[in-house]
Amino acid sequence: MGNGTSIGKVRGLGSAQDGAHHWLVQRFTAIGNLVLMSWLLVSFIGLGDLSHSTVSAWIAKPIPATAMILLVVSLFWHARLGLQVLIEDYIHDGGSKFALLAALNLAVIGGGAFSIFSVARLALGVSA
Amino acid sequence: MSQRPLSPHLQIWRWGPHMFVSILHRVTGDGMALVGLAVLVWWLGALASGPEAYTTFTEMMTSPIGYAVLVGLTWAFFTHMMSGLRHFVLDIGAGYELDTNRMWSIASPIIAVLLTGAFWMFVLFPKGALA
Numbered sequence: 386m387g388n389g390t391s392i393g394k395v396r397g398l399g400s401a402q403d404g405a406h407h408w409l410v411q412r413f414t415a416i417g418n419l420v421l422m423s424w425l426l427v428s429f430i431g432l433g434d435l436s437h438s439t440v441s442a443w444i445a446k447p448i449p450a451t452a453m454i455l456l457v458v459s460l461f462w463h464a465r466l467g468l469q470v471l472i473e474d475y476i477h478d479g480g481s482k483f484a485l486l487a488a489l490n491l492a493v494i495g496g497g498a499f500s501i502f503s504v505a506r507l508a509l510g511v512s513a
Numbered sequence: 514m515s516q517r518p519l520s521p522h523l524q525i526w527r528w529g530p531h532m533f534v535s536i537l538h539r540v541t542g543d544g545m546a547l548v549g550l551a552v553l554v555w556w557l558g559a560l561a562s563g564p565e566a567y568t569t570f571t572e573m574m575t576s577p578i579g580y581a582v583l584v585g586l587t588w589a590f591f592t593h594m595m596s597g598l599r600h601f602v603l604d605i606g607a608g609y610e611l612d613t614n615r616m617w618s619i620a621s622p623i624i625a626v627l628l629t630g631a632f633w634m635f636v637l638f639p640k641g642a643l644a
Contacts, residue, residue: 412604415597422590430635437567453557460553464546471543496554503561513585 392512417459430452441507450508454501461497465489530618537622538596541589549586587632590623 428449432439443449468489476482529558552574559570573579599621602608608617 412601415601419594419597422594426587426632430632430639433639435571437560437564440567444560457553457557460550464542464550467542468546471539493550496550500554500557503557506561 391401405468407469408413411463414459414466416465417455418463421452421456421459425456444504445508445510450504453504457497457500457504461500465493517639534596534599534618534621537552537592538600541593541596545586545589548582549589552582552586584629584633587623588629591628591632592622595621595625595628 387415428443429435432443469486472482472485472489476485514622554572559566599608599617602617608614
């Protein structure tokens with residue numbers, strides 16, 4: 386709670402006890418999504434054909450691979466925050482809410498890890 | 514809990530574009546989180562698994578239902594992007610004047626539809642194809 390000054394009392398503390406952190410991270414990841422999704426959609430247009438050979442050769446390059454991994458992190462993080470709010474708004478039973486939030490965390494971390502591994506496999510040249 | 518008074522909800526307020534664009538933001542965002550990320554994971558997984566798995570993916574995605582999903586997702590993306598950009602403006606405390614707020618509430622989803630159309634024009638008719 387700080388030393389009792391006004392700013393000390395409010396710093397880092399909102400109704401959720403962690404201030405504006407959730408809100409801010411939602412904005413930071415939104416900016417990440419805006420930049421990286423624009424890159425992805427422009428890349429799709431630029432590639433011309435989206436065959437396996439074209440896309441896998443493209444995504445294996447250092448900059449596309451890095452951008453794709455960052456996009457996965459930003460998208461899954463942003464989606465986790467959004468779905469968390471959806472659950473908190475509409476599920477009022479404590480047990481169901483906890484179970485859904487736990488399932489959400491497992492799903493986004495699992496999906497994100499699988500996506501990053503897939504890009505890494507292509508970039509490091511293990512795949513077909 | 515059930516005896517407590519409720520605040521006025523959707524059926525009380527006169528409908529306005531700001532309500533519509535707010536609901537659209539949640540629907541498109543959570544829709545993309547549930548459907549879009551599944552497609553993304555499938556796409557990257559198929560890409561890493563090899564040409565056969567990728568062919569299965571592209572055959573599904575170029576079927577009528579697949580195209581409906583992909584067009585729906587791009588529409589959801591541009592709609593969420595436009596209403597998200599609107600939120601950034603509102604976050605800095607601007608755009609709350611009634612006329613301005615109403616104008617951007619109407620413009621955001623319309624611009625999103627135009628961007629969706631433009632994107633698919635570029636995808637389906639790469640440069641030179643229309644010339």
